[in-house]
Amino acid sequence: xxxxxxxxxxxxxxxxxxxxxxxxxxxxxxxxxxxxxxxxxxxxxxxxxxxxxxxxxxxxxxxxxxxxxxxxxxxxxxxxxxxxxxxxxxxxxxxxxxxxxxxxxxxxxxxxxxxxxxxxxxxxxxxxxxxxxxxxxxxxxxxxxxxxxxxxxxxxxxxxxxxxxxxxxxxxxxxxxxxxxxxxxxxxxxxxxxxxxxxxxxxxxxxxxxxxxxxxxxxxxxxxxxxxxxxxxxxxxxxxxxxxxxxxxxxxxxxxxxxxxxxxxxxxxxxxxxxxxxxxxxxxxxxxxxxxxxxxx
Numbered sequence: 101x102x103x104x105x106x107x108x109x110x111x112x113x114x115x116x117x118x119x120x121x122x123x124x125x126x127x128x129x130x131x132x133x134x135x136x137x138x139x140x141x142x143x144x145x146x147x148x149x150x151x152x153x154x155x156x157x158x159x160x161x162x163x164x165x166x167x168x169x170x171x172x173x174x175x176x177x178x179x180x181x182x183x184x185x186x187x188x189x190x191x192x193x194x195x196x197x198x199x200x201x202x203x204x205x206x207x208x209x210x211x212x213x214x215x216x217x218x219x220x221x222x223x224x225x226x227x228x229x230x231x232x233x234x235x236x237x238x239x240x241x242x243x244x245x246x247x248x249x250x251x252x253x254x255x256x257x258x259x260x261x262x263x264x265x266x267x268x269x270x271x272x273x274x275x276x277x278x279x280x281x282x283x284x285x286x287x288x289x290x291x292x293x294x295x296x297x298x299x300x301x302x303x304x305x306x307x308x309x310x311x312x313x314x315x316x317x318x319x320x321x322x323x324x325x326x327x328x329x330x331x332x333x334x335x336x337x338x339x340x341x342x343x344x345x346x347x348x349x350x351x352x353x354x355x356x357x358x359x360x361x362x363x364x365x366x367x368x369x370x371x372x373x374x375x376x377x378x379x380x381x382x383x384x385x386x387x388x389x390x391x392x393x394x395x396x397x
Contacts, residue, residue, distance in 0.1 A: 231333035
């Protein structure tokens, strides 16, 4: 490990960044240096801007992904190398604010029933029933499933925040059947080493594959991933009467602004908003002339 990498790692750890973020940031800086064939401390803000264009135009990465790269590079130069780069000199690419894709309830049922095996079914059901993030699911432990209190304990979520999520009886039934078959020790969903099961967390790729394979078998043409299940959990919770503050807590959002996007997806809230035409009386369209030609005076 180079001295620069060690310093950046220490800066990330001092700020209590998640392990996923630490690995991602270090890899981004490594790729950045390899792209220019120079040590990263010999590069500057003009290289960051050129790299942004490369990622967008040549590698065709999404705006949000390029924004993640920008955040990692800004951290390296501003926090590790202590260079004062104003945001306007190294701007974040503007990302369009699109509504997330969600499943209907019927599609959620088909997805769960189409899981290729009990391992995948338990993963998909846990994602949909709890709304946990992909990294949070990977690090769930057997001891986090609290059947006495009927809650799922999420430890060290995003921002190193703990939270509890209600444990649905249907999910508990599936997890018990899964446990009797898999017998996991520490981690609820154990990974593998050289194709042999090991007492370590599964990789995020396995979670992606479980969702994609179930969606393919269910004939769902929408792009389905772990975060699709999280979005569907949030929207369906709202439609079932959950209030925004409670949903914010269940999702682990720091700012309720991030939770309000689900109001735009909830059919119950869209219908309850009403329409200004409902409050006024207009004439019947039967008597309105059909011609678009202007009448001469």
